[in-house]
Amino acid sequence: MPVKYEELLEKPIIIFGSGRSGTTIISEIIFQHEDLAWHSNYQELFTHSTHINYLRRLFENKWWRLVKFWSFVGVSKNTRQKWGSYLGLLIFNPIEHYAFWEYITGPRIDFSRGFLLGESATAEEKKRIRSHLAKQVKYQGRKRLIMKFTGPGRMEYLSSIFPDAIFISIGREPIATVRSWLEVGFWQTKGINRLWWVGAYTPEEEAEAEKLKNDPALITAFQYKKLMETTEQESKKLGVPLLETRYEDFVKDPHALIKKIMDFAQLPPSKYIDKYIEEMVVSNRNVRSSKKTVFSDETKQRILEIVSPYTS
Numbered sequence: 001m002p003v004k005y006e007e008l009l010e011k012p013i014i015i016f017g018s019g020r021s022g023t024t025i026i027s028e029i030i031f032q033h034e035d036l037a038w039h040s041n042y043q044e045l046f047t048h049s050t051h052i053n054y055l056r057r058l059f060e061n062k063w064w065r066l067v068k069f070w071s072f073v074g075v076s077k078n079t080r081q082k083w084g085s086y087l088g089l090l091i092f093n094p095i096e097h098y099a100f101w102e103y104i105t106g107p108r109i110d111f112s113r114g115f116l117l118g119e120s121a122t123a124e125e126k127k128r129i130r131s132h133l134a135k136q137v138k139y140q141g142r143k144r145l146i147m148k149f150t151g152p153g154r155m156e157y158l159s160s161i162f163p164d165a166i167f168i169s170i171g172r173e174p175i176a177t178v179r180s181w182l183e184v185g186f187w188q189t190k191g192i193n194r195l196w197w198v199g200a201y202t203p204e205e206e207a208e209a210e211k212l213k214n215d216p217a218l219i220t221a222f223q224y225k226k227l228m229e230t231t232e233q234e235s236k237k238l239g240v241p242l243l244e245t246r247y248e249d250f251v252k253d254p255h256a257l258i259k260k261i262m263d264f265a266q267l268p269p270s271k272y273i274d275k276y277i278e279e280m281v282v283s284n285r286n287v288r289s290s291k292k293t294v295f296s297d298e299t300k301q302r303i304l305e306i307v308s309p310y311t312s
Contacts, residue, residue: 003127005134008037012133012145012162013265017170018227019150020180022247024096026170027148029258029280030265031094032067032272037142038094047103050132053139059092065272068093069279096148104129115152115200115230120160129161152197152227155234155242166265167240169231172247174307175300176286178220179293191223192216200230217299221306228310251284 003009015030017023031038037053046052059066068091098112105111106125121129137145147158159165181187190196193213195206205226212219235242243264250257254277262273295303304311 003130003134005138008134008137009130009145011164011166013166014158015148015168016153017150018177018224020177021170021172022250023150023170026250029273029276032276033267033270034272035143036146037137037140038146039100040092041095042092044095044097044100047100050135053136056092056140066091104132113198115197116154116157117200119157126161153231153234155238159238159240167242168261169244173286174224174311175303177224178217178303181220182216183292200226218302221303225307225310251282254282
């Protein structure tokens with residue numbers, strides 16, 4: 001039996017990056033496009049349900065549009081408080097968590113932690129995933145699918161499910177990225193003293209990581225490098241449509257970078273995207289002062305040595 005609403009999965013957009021690299025602020029802007037369906041906070045709570053996606057129509061329809069503006073993406077204070085903190089928690093909004101993806105990929109695939117190099121979806125996995133996501137688009141009342149992931153690109157596995165997928169990667173200056181990783185709670189319990197993602201390291205690399213595990217900055221840089229390296233490997237192997245972008249370019253000219261992404265993804269102009277950008281206060285997080293994490297010149301040099309040649 002064919003997947004229902006198959007036409008809604010044509011040219012899905014996949015945004016990815018290392019994490020702490022600008023993926024959230026940039027993807028949140030693109031998510032405002034009226035044609036796009038995405039993974040929501042409600043879908044993460046009700047992983048088995050496709051009908052939960054109908055809820056989006058309650059928050060966005062021809063009479064009103066209730067959108068959550070996240071403080072961490074730099075939206076102005078007045079806009080963030082528009083709906084109040086409690087109502088903001090209830091708004092149907094895009095989110096990146098992996099309980100839903102672990103459910104739809106099934107027990108064979110470690111989607112949240114695996115690099116998935118050389119991995120392709122089985123026929124059963126492909127049908128299950130495409131069926132669920134086609135309904136996600138349909139029930140949200142949209143025309144196309146967009147997904148956002150951090151960590152490994154997972155490009156080979158995802159392109160085996162979506163052969164015509166359009167990939168957009170977001171990178172950031174490595175010292176700022178490593179510093180940002182060290183300042184979030186997730187990393188404190190996951191990768192600050194061990195290799196968090198699995199399936200791509202040689203025994204020699206695992207031994208090197210063991211030597212670095214007592215230095216949070218260096219083992220984080222080591223994992224950053226592997227993410228960049230595997231993305232490059234998959235890109236060369238697959239030859240899929242891939243637009244490589246930089247957080248620094250976004251800070252320099254948000255409108256220009258967003259237009260570049262939209263053109264590449266074949267998205268028509270959107271007044272909602274324009275409005276969202278206009279209401280943002282964009283600051284360069286690369287040069288902000290941080291009382292939490294201050295690297296010595298020696299540590300900065302070691303980070304750059306580890307991530308070479310991915311230092312741009």
